[in-house]
Structures are given as C-alpha cells and as structure tokens.
Amino acid sequence: MKTFNVGIIGYGGFGKFLHNAWRQMDNVRVVAIADLNADKLQNLESISVFANWRDLIRQENIDLVAIVTEPSTHETMAKACMEAGKNVLIEKPLALLPDDARRIMEARDKTRMVAATDFIMRFNPLLQYLQQLTQAGIFGQLRRVAVENYAQDEQLPLEHWFWDTARSGGILVEHAVHFIDLVHFLQPNKVLAVNGLKHNRNERQEDQIMANVLYEGGLIATHYHAFSRPGFFEKTKIKLAYDLADLELNGWIPLQGELTALVNQETKASLLQNPFFKLTRAVPIEEAADESRPKGWGLTSTANRDPSLLSSGGILYKANEMVSGLFDLGRSKQEVYMDCVQASLQDVLDKISNPAHQLVAPLEAGLKALEVATLATFSARNAVP
Numbered sequence: 001m002k003t004f005n006v007g008i009i010g011y012g013g014f015g016k017f018l019h020n021a022w023r024q025m026d027n028v029r030v031v032a033i034a035d036l037n038a039d040k041l042q043n044l045e046s047i048s049v050f051a052n053w054r055d056l057i058r059q060e061n062i063d064l065v066a067i068v069t070e071p072s073t074h075e076t077m078a079k080a081c082m083e084a085g086k087n088v089l090i091e092k093p094l095a096l097l098p099d100d101a102r103r104i105m106e107a108r109d110k111t112r113m114v115a116a117t118d119f120i121m122r123f124n125p126l127l128q129y130l131q132q133l134t135q136a137g138i139f140g141q142l143r144r145v146a147v148e149n150y151a152q153d154e155q156l157p158l159e160h161w162f163w164d165t166a167r168s169g170g171i172l173v174e175h176a177v178h179f180i181d182l183v184h185f186l187q188p189n190k191v192l193a194v195n196g197l198k199h200n201r202n203e204r205q206e207d208q209i210m211a212n213v214l215y216e217g218g219l220i221a222t223h224y225h226a227f228s229r230p231g232f233f234e235k236t237k238i239k240l241a242y243d244l245a246d247l248e249l250n251g252w253i254p255l256q257g258e259l260t261a262l263v264n265q266e267t268k269a270s271l272l273q274n275p276f277f278k279l280t281r282a283v284p285i286e287e288a289a290d291e292s293r294p295k296g297w298g299l300t301s302t303a304n305r306d307p308s309l310l311s312s313g314g315i316l317y318k319a320n321e322m323v324s325g326l327f328d329l330g331r332s333k334q335e336v337y338m339d340c341v342q343a344s345l346q347d348v349l350d351k352i353s354n355p356a357h358q359l360v361a362p363l364e365a366g367l368k369a370l371e372v373a374t375l376a377t378f379s380a381r382n383a384v385p
C-alpha cells in the first residue's frame, strides 16, 4: 500500500481536527503544516512547519495539500498548489465567488492534478443511503427540503473573519454550502430560481440569512441559518418531504432520522434492507389515519377509489401500508465526523492512484453549491426596500 505525504495549510480549528483524524490513517503521513501563527504551534515534532504557505508547496515530498484557511484565500492557494504539482483537497466553500471557483477548475484542467471539495456530508453513511433511496424513487419524488439551523456565535467575536463577508462570503457561502450541496447530492435536478432574505444585527454582523431554491421537477429547498443564539439552542433539523414520505434528520452531522412513509411490498422491502433503519410501526393503509377531511365531510372525489391508489404532485402511486421508523447510525457525532473526513481524503487518494475513479465531491459540486449560495446572498442583500 502506497503511503501519501500530506501538507496542511491552515492549522486553526478545523485544520487540527483534520490532522487528528488523518494521523490515524495507515496510508497517510502528515509531513508539513503551514500557518500564519507557525511560531505558536506545539507538539508537531517530525512535521515541517512553515509560516509562509508558499514554502510548504515547494516541498518535493508532498503528494497532496489540504487547504484549510478562510474562504478568501482558497483560490490563490489552490491554483498555486496545482501549478507546483500538488494534488489538492480544498475546504468548503470552494472559493468566495463562482468565478474564483471556475479559475480553480481551469487550473485543475491545465495541470491535470487531482482536486476535490471537502464536502464531508457526502461521506455520511446515513446520507449515502438516503441518496440511494431518493434516486431509486422509493418514496416518490422529493418535493421539499427545509433546513433549520441555529448556531451559537459565542465563539465568534466581532473581529472574527467569519463576520467579514469579504473574507468569508457570508453565512450562506461559508456555512450553508454544506446543506445546499446535500440537496444536490440527493437529487441532480437543475436549479431554476434562487432568492434570499437576511437580517443584520449591526453593520458588520449579518447574523440570520435564508435561501430559497427551486429545482426542475418542483423541489423547493429552503435554508435558514442563524448564528445568534446561545450554544444550548444549537440545533440543525433537515426536513424532507417526498410524495410518499416525511423524513426529519437531526444534527448537522445527521446520525438519526425519523420516517413516516407509505409503502408497497416492493418499496417496503427496499427500505427494510437498509441496515440503519428500524421499523417501529406498520399499519394497513385502510387503517392509517388520513385526517385531511374530518368525519361527516360531504362526498369527496376519492370516496369510491381503491384506497391503495394515492395521488401526489399529480402522480398516481400504489401503496398499501403506512410505516414509521427510525434511521439510526448508532454511533457518536465524533466517530462519524472523523470517519467522514478520513473518507473524504481517501477518496482523493483513490483518484490519485486510479484516474478512472469518480470523485465523490468533485470541484463541480463545489461550484454548483457556491452559485446557489452567492445568488441567494446577493438577492438577500438587494431585497432591502
């Protein structure tokens, strides 16, 4: 097994987490780190440490560089890395603006280096199963995704780069791209329209923002993000409404999800194959409560219809049972997060070893999420009367 030498540019909160996770991989050696605060870094014996990232990318023994600095630096660093003959794993957001991301892609095509976006959600086994179920149409069409995310800002002082939109791009670019990309990961439909709304606490702090996205086929996704509440309320809920199912995922690294679905024999079998799914209730459709019309209501157009025929979004489906259950990875957030960042790096290493390998999170995914995030941000900023 080949061992890959990795360099990390940016050794702040997330750079350290990546180092911790990657040092546990048998085929990876983190050999170099660059950070503006290089003189303050400790416990990095046997690792070359640089204050100037350009010195790191000159090291001949490095196969891949992870770029883990603030978004406004990604384009310059990514292009320079590839021009220096290094493969790159670029933190989300891929860049500050779509045109910056396109220039990164041009550099990739010119240098033929391997380059990926670090969209770690794509490596979460629960979301991977959900992608399979969605694309196989087990729950019918996906019509709605609603992300509701409350984050604390107690660790984000006013002077933090996060609040400087020229450095971070704002909340949708810096943070929501994870969830925007999740929608793209679940279903590949074209984006038809985007708009946004935001609130500024003061001139510098744009602390609540929302994006609405319409996709071909009728899916409407909403992303609401607030960085304003105490840590006690920190919470992420992702609601997915399919023609035949409601699913609610919890946590920004989703570990669990509650499902209610209308199924037939075939779709139930597919669902039960899922190792993370536990069925808690199943009732024949005749006994399942449909309370859309209370008892005593006059004759409705479905009164004499076969109860197993269901109409949703203008499509006729066949289902004979209503089931409820829980998706549960049965693992801690720490374990799943560690596994995801290891899998994300491994995916890039697989592509370096085998050019035919299809990257799970190519730069194209980084660009598509960034396009939506910037459109919504501009719309939100222009929506002020």
Ligand SMILES: NC(=O)c1ccc[n+]([C@@H]2O[C@H](COP(=O)([O-])OP(=O)(O)OC[C@H]3O[C@@H](n4cnc5c(N)ncnc54)[C@H](O)[C@@H]3O)[C@@H](O)[C@H]2O)c1
Pocket (backbone or CB within 6 Å): 009, 010, 011, 012, 013, 014, 015, 034, 035, 036, 037, 051, 052, 053, 068, 069, 070, 071, 073, 091, 092, 093, 118, 119, 120, 174
């Ligand atoms: N994929 C994920 O789950 C995930 C999670 C957290 C953060 N991130 C991303 O990681 C990136 C960094 O976020 P963070 O929270 O670690 O930020 P941070 O501020 O904690 O760390 C950034 C580090 O980069 C260093 N740095 C900045 N400019 C530099 C330069 N020119 N040369 C060398 N070092 C430089 C800083 O000194 C700092 O130590 C962001 O793009 C963020 O969105 C991704």
